[in-house]
Amino acid sequence: xxxxxxxxxxxxxxxxxxxxxxxxxxxxxxxxxxxxxxxxxxxxxxxxxxxxxxxxxxxxxxxxxxxxxxxxxxxxxxxxxxxxxxxxxxxxxxxxxxxxxxxxxxxxxxxxxxxxxxxxxxxxxxxxxxxxxxxxxxxxxxxxxxxxxxxxxxxxxxxxxxxxxxxxxxxxxxxxxxxxxxxxxxxxxxxxxxxxxxxxxxxxxxxxxxxxxxxxxxxxxxxxxxxxxxxxxxxxxxxxxxxxxxxxxxxxxxxxxxxxxxxxxxxxxxxxxxxxxxxxxxxxxxxxxxxxxxxxxxxxxxxxxxxxxxxxxxxxxxxxxxxxxxxxxxxxxxxxxxxxxxxxxxxxxxxxxxxxxxxxxxxxxxx
Amino acid sequence: xxxxxxxxxxxxxxxxxxxxxxxxxxxxxxxxxxxxxxxxxxxxxxxxxxxxxxxxxxxxxxxxxxxxxxxxxxxxxxxxxxxxxxxxxxxxxxxxxxxxxxxxxxxxxxxxxxxxxxxxxxxxxxxxxxxxxxxxxxxxxxxxxxxxxxxxxxxxxxxxxxxxxxxxxxxxxxxxxxxxxxxxxxxxxxxxxxxxxxxxxxxxxxxxxxxxxxxxxxxxxxxxxxxxxxxxxxxxxxxxxxxxxxxxxxxxxxxxxxxxxxxxxxx
Numbered sequence: 001x002x003x004x005x006x007x008x009x010x011x012x013x014x015x016x017x018x019x020x021x022x023x024x025x026x027x028x029x030x031x032x033x034x035x036x037x038x039x040x041x042x043x044x045x046x047x048x049x050x051x052x053x054x055x056x057x058x059x060x061x062x063x064x065x066x067x068x069x070x071x072x073x074x075x076x077x078x079x080x081x082x083x084x085x086x087x088x089x090x091x092x093x094x095x096x097x098x099x100x101x102x103x104x105x106x107x108x109x110x111x112x113x114x115x116x117x118x119x120x121x122x123x124x125x126x127x128x129x130x131x132x133x134x135x136x137x138x139x140x141x142x143x144x145x146x147x148x149x150x151x152x153x154x155x156x157x158x159x160x161x162x163x164x165x166x167x168x169x170x171x172x173x174x175x176x177x178x179x180x181x182x183x184x185x186x187x188x189x190x191x192x193x194x195x196x197x198x199x200x201x202x203x204x205x206x207x208x209x210x211x212x213x214x215x216x217x218x219x220x221x222x223x224x225x226x227x228x229x230x231x232x233x234x235x236x237x238x239x240x241x242x243x244x245x246x247x248x249x250x251x252x253x254x255x256x257x258x259x260x261x262x263x264x265x266x267x268x269x270x271x272x273x274x275x276x277x278x279x280x281x282x283x284x285x286x287x288x289x290x291x292x293x294x295x296x297x298x299x300x301x302x303x304x305x306x307x308x309x310x311x312x313x314x315x316x317x318x319x320x321x322x323x324x325x326x327x328x329x330x331x332x333x334x335x336x337x338x339x340x341x342x343x344x345x346x347x348x349x350x351x352x353x354x355x356x357x358x359x360x361x362x363x364x365x366x367x
Numbered sequence: 368x369x370x371x372x373x374x375x376x377x378x379x380x381x382x383x384x385x386x387x388x389x390x391x392x393x394x395x396x397x398x399x400x401x402x403x404x405x406x407x408x409x410x411x412x413x414x415x416x417x418x419x420x421x422x423x424x425x426x427x428x429x430x431x432x433x434x435x436x437x438x439x440x441x442x443x444x445x446x447x448x449x450x451x452x453x454x455x456x457x458x459x460x461x462x463x464x465x466x467x468x469x470x471x472x473x474x475x476x477x478x479x480x481x482x483x484x485x486x487x488x489x490x491x492x493x494x495x496x497x498x499x500x501x502x503x504x505x506x507x508x509x510x511x512x513x514x515x516x517x518x519x520x521x522x523x524x525x526x527x528x529x530x531x532x533x534x535x536x537x538x539x540x541x542x543x544x545x546x547x548x549x550x551x552x553x554x555x556x557x558x559x560x561x562x563x564x565x566x567x568x569x570x571x572x573x574x575x576x577x578x579x580x581x582x583x584x585x586x587x588x589x590x591x592x593x594x595x596x597x598x599x600x601x602x603x604x605x606x607x608x609x610x611x612x613x614x615x616x617x618x619x620x621x622x623x624x625x626x627x628x629x630x631x632x633x634x
Contacts, residue, residue, distance in 0.1 A: 283598070
């Protein structure tokens, strides 16, 4: 038998496998040692495929997981070689064998589809992981590391993730303080490209929230702080403009969103002050985000029409509620994934030409 | 009459659309509004067929009695929704439009207010005056419904209680804009209809009841339009909704009391 034919036979009897390290079992101190940056990935992919004996390979490296996906007729070889590959490539002494997992056949397909749908993310339902999977797959495909098994597997996983996103509320509602604030701002103003924001006090949370707003289109940010130098420093980081503390109220007239996180022991903005401000700024809606403890904005200002006030507790409780709702959607998401998994496995069985009796050997068993 | 059957079918369509729209609003997962629009669109075709057949049979614009007037008013509401909803990406407003249209049609179909008969020539000015005024009221109705959606969103934002409706309903900013634009559009059409009424030659004495009522409605909306730049968005929405409730509640009584607006056969 020619080597070409042997390779072809091996490919036909291959099964899809996956394995690696995830945040669930591996602490960040270890994950960061074996994470691959963009420039390392093409080389790492080739070496990994060779060492693990994979016919096809995709390597996924994100903050929360370092995983491989492959097609092979000898999954046990891949499982044994994976920790060694990590050790050698990153030149670290750690043993990753106990922390690594490996799945094959249906379990592997279920795993990838769940990951792509955000069901196995640290923040359930997050959509960033889908983009990361697409990038990893594209890199492998462009480098000629994928074939029919992984091409079909990844494309099916993208379709499955889309079904979950559109068929459940798994991605609905933001789950961090910053993103909840942005979501609320978008609900109040619609498009944020015409909104102007101001940060009062140069705290970390307000900086993160300001960055979230900028990423969603807010064109300019003013920064006011008791120490002008700090205001300038933060403004420079945000690409905004620093204003003197004494004059922040004058600048607030043109602002639509105000984020405050000063350490002042008293209210920075009282109902009385806001009343004067509202008369000067007209009836445009105003979104006030109070991230300070003790609070910077007097709670009663929420009673003014067209003024929406949220403090840190409000934002956190909304984020928590969203997270709980997402958790509840997991069961429904799994049900949506089942037919996608079954379709892939049926296709894989047809490709492998196996019968039901061979299922146990190939791992191509339906759930 | 045979033509009532089409209105009956249309009303069922609005009921189905209302049901789907409310389900879409309250669902925890994304639900397409396509069915709301399709059902309303199909019902609108049947509704138009009814008005066409009725117009053919009475040889007049079908607004000669309270039944036809209500059917024309609800048709105007749907027409405005079908223009405004897709144009401003506010298809979800169908969830509010369909129930109101269903209720108006249900009342029209069940109340003994349909009394057709032979009518004298009414003149194109009179028909245009009446149909423009009703069309204007329909447009103002959609403005009020956008106001309802705004008030629901505003209340949730103020109370920090984010129900599934919060995610299904449009953003507050675009809702304000749409409400204001539709309000101005409705006011202009209603005003045009009202002004046209002054140029129609009257055989009888002036219908002071209807004129006074129209004056009150016009003044209310004129004040609202003038106040658009000064009133808060919440007050604008409240007045728009309140004004339209006033119109719906008094429409029946005013049309019953009105003399010049009652056609000779006594409808």
